[in-house]
Amino acid sequence: MSAVLIGILAAAGAAVLFGVNGAAAALATYYLSSERRMGIRDPLSLAAWTFSAAALFWSVLRPPWTFQWSALGQEVVLPNPFDGMPAPLWVLVV
Numbered sequence: 001m002s003a004v005l006i007g008i009l010a011a012a013g014a015a016v017l018f019g020v021n022g023a024a025a026a027l028a029t030y031y032l033s034s035e036r037r038m039g040i041r042d043p044l045s046l047a048a049w050t051f052s053a054a055a056l057f058w059s060v061l062r063p064p065w066t067f068q069w070s071a072l073g074q075e076v077v078l079p080n081p082f083d084g085m086p087a088p089l090w091v092l093v094v
Helices: 002-037 043-061 069-073 089-093
Strands: 075-077 086-088
Touching (some): 069 089, 075 089, 086 089
Antiparallel strands (some): 075 086
């Protein structure tokens, strides 16, 4: 039984490591490409193109129809300066 548990933990650790490395590579690519493109485009249009590419990437990876939209109606406790005031999650998204 312990060998199975070790195998599961190793697989989970590898998945986390893959995710962290993927995020680091994506961030490095974003920084390097934006640094190079700043001479060609203005910052606002560059940000718009970057966010559009990210939206397309995440739409392919996790399509919007698979998102649990009911989660946006859940109550959350707001941080400072509201100190514990509850609000629906969609308020923070907007």
